[in-house]
Amino acid sequence: MAEGRPPPNWVLLSLMLGAAAAWLTLDAVSVAANRIVPGTPHSALDVMNGWPALLLAVPMLAVAFLAWRPHDKGLRLSLAAVVALLTLLPLWLSAATSVLVTSDMPQARVAIGASLWLLLFLLLLALIELRTRLGLSRATAWLLLIPVVAGWWVALSLWLEPLALLREYQARSDQFIGALGTHLMLVGAAVAASLILAVLLVLAMRRHAGVRRVGFGVLNFLQTIPSLALFGLLLAPLAWLGARFDWLASIGVGGIGWAPAFLALLGYSLLPMVRNIHVALEEVDPAVIESAHGMGMSRRQVFLQVRLPLALPVVLEGLRITTVQAIGLTAVAALIGAGGLGTFIFQGLGQAAMDMVLLGALPIIALALLADALFGSLSECLRPGGAA
Amino acid sequence: MIELFDVTKRFGDETAVDGITLRIEKGELCVLVGTSGCGKSTTLRMVNRLIEHDGGEIHLDGQPVRSFDEVTLRRRIGYVIQSTGLFPHWTVARNIGLVPRLLKWPRARVRERVEELMRLLGLPVAEFADKYPRQLSGGQAQRVGVARALAADPDILLMDEPFGALDPITRETLQHELRELQARLHKTIVFVTHDMDEALSLADRLVVMHQGRIVQQGGPIELLHDPANAFVESLLGGMDRGLKEAALIKVGERMLPLGPRLLASERIAYGASLSQALSVMLWHQVDRLTVVDEEDIPIGELSLRRLLGARAS
Numbered sequence: 001m002a003e004g005r006p007p008p009n010w011v012l013l014s015l016m017l018g019a020a021a022a023w024l025t026l027d028a029v030s031v032a033a034n035r036i037v038p039g040t041p042h043s044a045l046d047v048m049n050g051w052p053a054l055l056l057a058v059p060m061l062a063v064a065f066l067a068w069r070p071h072d073k074g075l076r077l078s079l080a081a082v083v084a085l086l087t088l089l090p091l092w093l094s095a096a097t098s099v100l101v102t103s104d105m106p107q108a109r110v111a112i113g114a115s116l117w118l119l120l121f122l123l124l125l126a127l128i129e130l131r132t133r134l135g136l137s138r139a140t141a142w143l144l145l146i147p148v149v150a151g152w153w154v155a156l157s158l159w160l161e162p163l164a165l166l167r168e169y170q171a172r173s174d175q176f177i178g179a180l181g182t183h184l185m186l187v188g189a190a191v192a193a194s195l196i197l198a199v200l201l202v203l204a205m206r207r208h209a210g211v212r213r214v215g216f217g218v219l220n221f222l223q224t225i226p227s228l229a230l231f232g233l234l235l236a237p238l239a240w241l242g243a244r245f246d247w248l249a250s251i252g253v254g255g256i257g258w259a260p261a262f263l264a265l266l267g268y269s270l271l272p273m274v275r276n277i278h279v280a281l282e283e284v285d286p287a288v289i290e291s292a293h294g295m296g297m298s299r300r301q302v303f304l305q306v307r308l309p310l311a312l313p314v315v316l317e318g319l320r321i322t323t324v325q326a327i328g329l330t331a332v333a334a335l336i337g338a339g340g341l342g343t344f345i346f347q348g349l350g351q352a353a354m355d356m357v358l359l360g361a362l363p364i365i366a367l368a369l370l371a372d373a374l375f376g377s378l379s380e381c382l383r384p385g386g387a388a
Numbered sequence: 389m390i391e392l393f394d395v396t397k398r399f400g401d402e403t404a405v406d407g408i409t410l411r412i413e414k415g416e417l418c419v420l421v422g423t424s425g426c427g428k429s430t431t432l433r434m435v436n437r438l439i440e441h442d443g444g445e446i447h448l449d450g451q452p453v454r455s456f457d458e459v460t461l462r463r464r465i466g467y468v469i470q471s472t473g474l475f476p477h478w479t480v481a482r483n484i485g486l487v488p489r490l491l492k493w494p495r496a497r498v499r500e501r502v503e504e505l506m507r508l509l510g511l512p513v514a515e516f517a518d519k520y521p522r523q524l525s526g527g528q529a530q531r532v533g534v535a536r537a538l539a540a541d542p543d544i545l546l547m548d549e550p551f552g553a554l555d556p557i558t559r560e561t562l563q564h565e566l567r568e569l570q571a572r573l574h575k576t577i578v579f580v581t582h583d584m585d586e587a588l589s590l591a592d593r594l595v596v597m598h599q600g601r602i603v604q605q606g607g608p609i610e611l612l613h614d615p616a617n618a619f620v621e622s623l624l625g626g627m628d629r630g631l632k633e634a635a636l637i638k639v640g641e642r643m644l645p646l647g648p649r650l651l652a653s654e655r656i657a658y659g660a661s662l663s664q665a666l667s668v669m670l671w672h673q674v675d676r677l678t679v680v681d682e683e684d685i686p687i688g689e690l691s692l693r694r695l696l697g698a699r700a701s
Contacts, residue, residue, distance in 0.1 A: 285471075285473075285476075287469060287470075287471040287472075287473040288473050288474070288475060288476065290438065290469065290473060291467065291469055291472075291473025291474075292473070292475070293438060293462070294436060294438055294462060294467035294469070294473070294546075295462065295463070295467060295486055295487055295490070295536070296459050296460070296461070296462035296463030296464075296465075296487060296490055297459070297486075297490060298459050301490070306475060309477050310475075310476065310477055
């Protein structure tokens, strides 16, 4: 490869060509007169004679072109183009809505179609690729998302009232807030409890080899039980407990509800948590520990000032994995009446209302991404100059 | 002063240290040397009780080490290891100030002491105080390691192959600095190494260990001249012993004042060793060198006869 002629960035190139192709061929939105009737699909080219769609396709092709000979300046331009596209999409959707929904359709619902979903997905992937190529920090990446979020927020609050997703939300906004709260509570409680239990367990494991063997054996076994089966297994003993002790029943312990969900989540969270904390503490450089003892630090000082701080980034990594996993698993807990965002998914599936499914699924994805980013940056902060 | 009386250490069935008796005087630099697994590191670690001895007694200034609380004991003894063991999450300054802080020195005094030590070890404070260990080169990191060990001004310094992981040039520089440091500080130093050249160049006294026992001990020249057995002889380099001894003697000790003859064209510094002088003679095929001082001014001459004659004395 000659200097100054970098090889094409195939990832970016195929992402953007795919995005443009999907955008111009697949259905972007579908409009239905009400919740019951099936919608009429429209491609992006159907809206306003296709001019806005073609205009939006220009930056996609431009980024693809720049990716053929990627250099730093081109990548920066591409980044600007991708952010602009993500910001402009809600505005296009607003325009499309105002054109396609006429005043004689007060109950009309606009659903986002395949091409728009695909476009959003591919653009986000392109954003991640560009961030990696340009070596942007986490903070910069968050700043880049501000205009995108602002664009969507403005469009949703001003012009996108007929959007089916929004209508589903408005019809049950109280229920949504409640479900979100339950979801967060379950995840938070399970993760917090598993963290405390895991710390105690690891401390015991470090003392006694026997506890370590048995502990890991049990946790590995727990992890292999499918989640629904575990809920089922917990049903009988908890129902018995609830029936036997009134005070337990009064706080909601029973075969279904929050108790089995919490216990199952706790069980699943324990293994990644214990494994990470254990590995984190064991993997600290033995030479560092030896010199800490040799300098005359007491056992307690060695643990609190050396071992623990050096282990913390890996512990947080465990916390991150566990939290993301718990956010996803809690969706299944809706099946046994524990509530949470999974409720919408299963209700929506039952009513064949895809927008309702999305109302549950999208926040779960967002929560998982948010938790991931949060713990990721926290662990980066706690990795001071040295510990890499 | 460190005294070991018939000290033994077993790991399971294996005897790592087998009845060692040894006395290290105050202000002495004693090097424990031997092949891997000969028990030299174990011996070192028994002094600060990172390893507890099974039999015999270890005394520090006449008191058994077991009579001290182990944490208190270790704070009185400097400890340097090969991989430095610096805390990666602490800055250089914080690493060096560790023991003074453990001893609850006032903050200002800790800072003062840290800066004093950084200057002593040639680490400019402004440049290095806030760096993290992974930003340092191997030589710099080991300087920090030595500074940390010296921080609370301990009488005793234990060094376990401290320069073993460094490149030869850095190693030689640090050995030189350690000699100068010792000339000023007069610590009691126990130094473990398997590098015989390092041992010969640093030691006031060499203790050769083999399979958990002391095979021979004495000054470097003494050992070179009179190895106790074939093992010590091979450890000392067999046929190279002559060169190793020559490496320990300075040109300045053997030169003659300038005579009436013309100056020899090839020069050698008076601080160089006889082995270096011999090498210069071999290279230029001459039998006479002009000895110069630091400013390159001739102060004497060294002939091959004189160089060889030095061995007899």
